[in-house]
Structure formats: structure tokens, C-alpha cells
Amino acid sequence: xxxxxxxxxxxxxxxxxxxIAAIDADYQRSADTHLIALALPGLAQDGIDLYxxxxxxxxxxSLKHRLARSLFLYALCNGWVHAxxxxxxxxxxxxxxxxxxxxxxxxxxxxxxxxRNTSAEKIAQIGFYGGRCELVDNTSQxxxxxxxxxxxxxxxxxxxxxxAERATDWRGNNNIAQxxxxxxARERHPVPRWVVVGAGTGGTSATIxxxxxxxxxxxxxxxxxxxxxxxxxxxxxxxxxLTGAGSxxxxxxxxRVEASFIRSVxxxxxxxxxxxxxxxxxxxxxxxxxxxxxxxxxxxxxxxALAGEMRARGERGSILSLLCDAGERYLPSYHNPDWVQQQFxxxxxxxxxxxxxxx
Ligand SMILES: *Cc1c(COP(=O)(O)O)cnc(C)c1O
Numbered sequence: 001x002x003x004x005x006x007x008x009x010x011x012x013x014x015x016x017x018x019x020i021a022a023i024d025a026d027y028q029r030s031a032d033t034h035l036i037a038l039a040l041p042g043l044a045q046d047g048i049d050l051y052x053x054x055x056x057x058x059x060x061x062s063l064k065h066r067l068a069r070s071l072f073l074y075a076l077c078n079g080w081v082h083a084x085x086x087x088x089x090x091x092x093x094x095x096x097x098x099x100x101x102x103x104x105x106x107x108x109x110x111x112x113x114x115x116r117n118t119s120a121e122k123i124a125q126i127g128f129y130g131g132r133c134e135l136v137d138n139t140s141q142x143x144x145x146x147x148x149x150x151x152x153x154x155x156x157x158x159x160x161x162x163x164a165e166r167a168t169d170w171r172g173n174n175n176i177a178q179x180x181x182x183x184x185a186r187e188r189h190p191v192p193r194w195v196v197v198g199a200g201t202g203g204t205s206a207t208i209x210x211x212x213x214x215x216x217x218x219x220x221x222x223x224x225x226x227x228x229x230x231x232x233x234x235x236x237x238x239x240x241x242l243t244g245a246g247s248x249x250x251x252x253x254x255x256r257v258e259a260s261f262i263r264s265v266x267x268x269x270x271x272x273x274x275x276x277x278x279x280x281x282x283x284x285x286x287x288x289x290x291x292x293x294x295x296x297x298x299x300x301x302x303x304x305a306l307a308g309e310m311r312a313r314g315e316r317g318s319i320l321s322l323l324c325d326a327g328e329r330y331l332p333s334y335h336n337p338d339w340v341q342q343q344f345x346x347x348x349x350x351x352x353x354x355x356x357x358x359x
Contacts, residue, residue, distance in 0.1 A: 015083040019076055019106050023069060026105060032174075033057050035183040036323065038287065042359040047316030048307050049189060052299075052323040053180050056292070060098040060125075062251075062325035066176060067203055068098035070167035071158050072106075086111060086155030090142035092200065093122035094251055094325060095160050100131030109155075113146040115139045119250065121329040139246050140255055164203025165260035170210035177211035180320055193310065193317030196222045196302040198252035198295045198324070199231050202261030209265025220267040224302030227274055229253025231261055235269045248343070249277050250334075251295040251324060272301045278340055279350035280304070281327070283358065285335075291327025294334045299324070304357040 008014040034057065038050040058065030075081045086109045089096050096112030103110035110131040114123070115138060123133050136145050143161070150157035172178045177195075184190045195212070197204050209221045225232045230244035234257045247253025254261075281297025299321040306319055327335050334340060340347060 012082060016076060016079075019081075020073065022105055023072055023076075023102065026102075027069065030059070032179055032183075035180060035320075036288070037187075040358055043307055043311070046311050047189075048310055049187065049318045050303055050307065051184070051187075051192075051318060051320045052296070053176065053183075053320065054323045055176075056323055056326040058098075060101045060129075061329070062094040062098065062293075063176070063204060063322060064094040064098040065101075066168070067095060067160060067164055067201070068102050071099070071160060071163060072102045074163060074167035075156060075158060080156050081108070084108070086150070086153040087158055088113065088146045088150040088153075088155055089158045089160060090114075090146040091160065092139070092251055093118045093126075095201075096131065096133075097122055097125045097129070099158060100126045100129035103131065104129045111146075111149055111153075111155075113142045113149065115142065119329055119333060121331070160201050160203070161254075161258040161260055163260065164201035165206035165262055168203060168207045170207045171214055172211070175207050175211065176204065176322075177208040181211075181215070181217075184318070184320070187318060189316065189318035191217055191318075192219050192320045193315065194220055194222055194303075194306050194319045196224055196299050196306065196319060196321040198249075198298050198322075199223050199225065199229075199261055200252045200254065200295075202231070202258055204322070205266055206260060206262040209262065213265070221265060222268040222270060222302055222306060223266050224270050224272050224298045226253040226272055226277060226298055228255075230255060230257055232269045232271050234261070235263050235266060238263065248274055249294045249298055250330070251293065252298060270302045270305055272298045273350070274344050275347045275350040276301045276354065278334060278344060279347045279354050281334060282347070282351065283354055285327055287358075291331075291335055292323055293325040293327055293330055295324045296322070301354070304354065308357060 008017045034054045036052045055063035088111045113134045116135045226247040226249040228245040229247045230242045240257045246255035277298040280300040285291045303319045
């Protein structure tokens with residue numbers, strides 16, 4: 001318990017104190033997310049086990065719930081947010097949904113700056129939590145517009161792409177890595193051979209990568225990166241000035257090198273074709289009996305590629321990844337066969353390839 005003998009003396013201190021207490025209490029009411037063991041008899045027979053941490057079960061439906069909580073506490077404890085501050089974020093949607101939830105918890109106005117093609121479901125959810133959406137034509141315009149709105153309102157730009165890597169305590173404190181590792185305790189391969197994640201902000205890969213080193217685990221970290229993202233080329237070259245077309249898998253892959261993507265903690269990058277991500281999203285939805293989002297498909301492609309390499313070397317072990325969000329947010333898009341056909345063409349050959357890899 002914090003020491004409350006010295007009560008906050010100014011209204012600003014009192015507001016800050018109750019804001020942090022409100023987030024703390026919300027956290028206290030929360031449960032951890034499940035680690036799902038995938039039932040894949042063919043791989044299991046060869047001693048390879050796959051697991052997904054189900055981040056879709058957070059109150060706001062994605063792994064961004066963790067990030068939003070961390071960013072709010074970081075901003076509050078830095079003294080950047082006050083009673084009545086307008087909070088602004090540049091987002092591809094999921095972060096804004098989660099931040100709108102926390103803004104409502106604190107009674108603060110929230111503005112999300114997003115590309116016009118962001119899923120209608122996410123836009124509706126931001127509105128549900130009382131947030132306002134500002135839509136721009138192109139992903140590359142979100143950052144400047146968000147900063148401009150913060151300046152105009154005297155508010156605060158949350159800047160997930162800048163602060164994601166530092167807002168979360170990577171040593172532990174029940175972060176996603178620590179939770180995954182403790183949930184693995186009774187498995188036959190409790191220390192995973194690989195952890196596979198996608199990178200949007202890069203915050204999750206930074207937290208997990210640092211945790212692996214700090215705990216001195218032999219586990220390696222792989223980032224599965226969609227076509228069009230700049231992270232793969234940046235990992236090879238280290239050139240921070242690189243830009244790309246941008247990803248077509250919502251939530252991951254960026255058109256510019258984000259400050260929160262920490263290249264040196266990533267052991268391996270795998271570039272994943274969009275048709276493979278979508279085929280894997282469908283296969284996994286079938287396997288689990290419920291729909292998952294496209295970035296989770298990208299993760300599964302990465303896991304299966306690494307499982308194939310392990311199998312070829314006769315290596316046994318476990319591979320962990322994330323179920324980032326549920327498919328219900330993408331019913332009119334990635335889970336709509338007509339839309340997929342129009343956007344990405346035929347995914348059937350990719351589906352057949354992946355089915356074979358699952359055996
Ligand atoms: C943000 C996001 C990711 C990637 O997580 P980061 O920690 O930002 O790199 C993956 N999937 C979805 C759906 C996301 O919203």
C-alpha cells in the first residue's frame with residue numbers, strides 16, 4: 001500500500017492521486033489472460049508445442065489494453081496530464097479503443113486520429129467509450145495531426161509509437177512476458193524455444209526481448225512482419241530513415257521506423273505475405289472455433305515456419321505467440337471472402353500450404 005500519511009495538498013495533486021488510484025483499482029479488478037495450448041497432434045508427436053496468449057479477453061478486446069494502461073500511468077506520473085486535459089492519440093484503431101476506455105475512467109476528453117480506412121467496428125467502439133475520431137486520408141498523416149490537436153487544445157499527445165517501449169516495466173511487474181513464462185511452468189517445455197510477435201509500435205517485442213535477456217532465458221524472439229512494413233529492412237540495415245508503403249494487416253507493420261521498435265532485442269525477422277496471414281487467420285479461427293484477427297494469423301505463420309525448422313533439425317521445444325484480438329472487429333473486411341478476394345486475391349493456395357504445415 002502506498003503511504004498516504006501525507007495527503008496531497010493542492011487540487012492538482014489530489015486530482016493526480018485519485019486518477020492513479022482509479023487506474024490501480026481498475027487493474028485490481030482485472031483478471032490475467034489465458035495461455036491457450038494449440039491442439040496440433042502432428043507437431044506434438046515431434047515434440048513441438050504451440051501456445052497463444054489470448055489478449056482478446058481484455059475489457060477492450062486486444063493487447064493494447066495493457067499498453068493503454070501503461071501509457072496513461074506513464075503520462076500521469078510524468079505530470080503531463082491534468083484535470084480536464086484533452087488526450088490525443090495517433091492510432092490504427094486498437095490503441096485508441098483502449099485509451100478511450102481509460103480516458104472515460106478518468107473523465108477526460110479523448111480524440112483518436114486514424115486513417116480513413118480503419119475498421120468501422122473500431123471507430124464505433126471509440127465512440128462507445130466517449131472518444132471522438134478524427135479521420136485522415138493516409139496513415140502517414142496521423143502523427144502530425146495528433147500533435148496539432150494536442151497543441152490547439154493545450155492537451156497531451158499520448159504518442160504510443162514514441163513511448164510504448166518505455167511505458168511498460170520490462171523487468172517484470174506482471175508484464176505480458178512474465179505472465180506467459182509463469183503460465184508455462186507446468187508444461188513439458190516450460191522455457192520456450194521461440195516467442196513470436198508482430199510489431200506495430202514495437203512495444204510488445206521490446207518488453208519481451210528485454211525480459212528474455214534480464215531473466216537469462218535461452219529463448220529467442222522472432223518478429224513476424226507483414227509485407228510493406230519497414231521493420232524488416234530496418235532490422236537488416238539499421239537505417240532509421242527508411243520508409244515503406246505500409247502494411248495491409250491492421251495493427252502491425254509500419255510505413256516508417258517507429259522509435260519504440262528496438263531492433264537489438266529481436267533475434268529474427270520473418271516477412272509474411274498477406275495471403276499467408278489471412279489463410280492462417282482462417283485456419284486458426286477454424287481450429288479454435290472462434291474468429292481471430294489478421295495479425296494473429298501473421299503470428300501463426302511465423303510459428304509454423306519456426307516449427308518446420310525445428311522439426312527439420314530434430315529439435316523439440318515450445319513456441320509462444322499472441323492472439324492479439326478477436327475477428328469480430330473484422331467481419332466486413334478480413335473475415336469477408338468477397339472483400340479479401342478483392343483486396344488480396346485468391347488465398348486458397350496459401351491455405352493448402354498452411355494446412356500441410358499444421359500436420
Ligand atoms: C498493436 C497491435 C499489435 C502489435 O503490438 P505492438 O506492441 O504495438 O508492437 C499486434 N496486433 C494488433 C491487433 C495490434 O493492435
